[in-house]
Amino acid sequence: MTTSVPHDRRLWPANARVALRSLGPQAGLTPVDGTPATLTHPVTDLLTAPDGRRDRQLLLGQAVTVLEDRAGWSFVQAGDGYVGYVPSDRLTAETVPTHRVGTFATHAYAAEDMKSPDVMQLPFGARVRVLDERRAFFETPQGFIPKKHLRPLDRPFTSPATIAQLHFGVPYLWGGNSTRGLDCSGLIAAALTACDMPCPGDADLQEQALGDALAPDAELQRGDLIFWCGHVGMMVDPATMIHANANAMAVTYEPLANAILRIRTVEASEVTSRRRVKGLCI
Template structure:
């Protein structure tokens, strides 16, 4: 079993998952209530991924101040701090569509911000007035940075993150890795997408011709095509999200000993073509 997608610790497993453990649990539905939290392989261990504000999880086991969870959106499992979670789960109405935004204590940009949110953060909006969305959980966010419909062009979303610093396991404007960029772009269009590049390669059909929005793969790396000749990716070679010529990238990566190029895969259409698609088979956009 792939530990990244296995809803079980050495002691407790999620009931119905078909995993034998001393204890089975139905789990506890909770939600991320902080701007960003690391999802670690072990309690206080190495970061595998990150979860953004509003992400829903199932808590499977608690150990002191840590919780082993499974993310609802992609099934990824790991440990996070219990302090990052809340049992309050008001209906999600909007997502952050800008690379980043702020929560303000009052509906004015002149107030000191109380928190910063990243692309994809999920929000419950109580009402909109004066250019600000009032959150059920408290605070105000500029409406210009929010959406309640999926994006039509995942590649444009990926381009909006150009210049973001590279961060292993990162999923935010503050730092992102190759698979995090691909996932964020596809999720913004309402397209289900796993969290790591090997899982992403297995999720979509292979194609010969490269089109905008296709995913391009190398061992341990993924990029998104902008057209037949260019791509955008988060790369450790530049330690940032950059646009690069595909042929030049293939040659550079081969020269570094990190090849070969494994070809292109095509996610399904998103945005208006999907209507109101589901990200995880259970929760419709947003």
């Protein structure tokens, strides 16, 4: 008797027709190697199915592997392993970005002039390829972007907590990953990714993959992660957490003791772990 091996739908690079060749033979599915591609829009929802529910979001310049292009939808695998569907017209051939947006947001302008029409708004973390350097702007395929708003990809940030704080006030959005809106795990992913640290997209996977467990009575420090079932926040000092939360419908600061009491009272949920990501400037 053959038994099926359970797999996580979010990370399983196969659908009803194709499977990534590296999975090995999958009954009834065509093995594919996939084609590299790059996102062309500032923010694109990664859906569970064509016209389905949002799982996560992908930003301009992010690389994906296209496993299938069918009826206007592409089944893709993102760099963090997540799979899902995006409109095919939001993808282009693989490009190599050189810079990321290093401010809360920026604009790409039609000309080397801040009074020229703005042609695209870009969120923090969007990736672009610089074509030319001018006095105050970089020329990119998207338009002219202020030089002060872009940061070379070879100069990652070093403080996840500082990046998390950059997102203070961003509205809560289930499955969101940008300064237009994000959820609890989206905030953590934005903070760590900006520091070139691999980070899964959802809180349960982050709890499994990130850092080392701390004892319940350990003294907390800036950058430590606090997990509940389905929720995560980051400490900005030993007593205060920043987190995207549905209670405030925004990214807010909250004393950890208050958050523990509120979540226990409202959701009957307790802290499941405290974790420390090592090797970073906090």
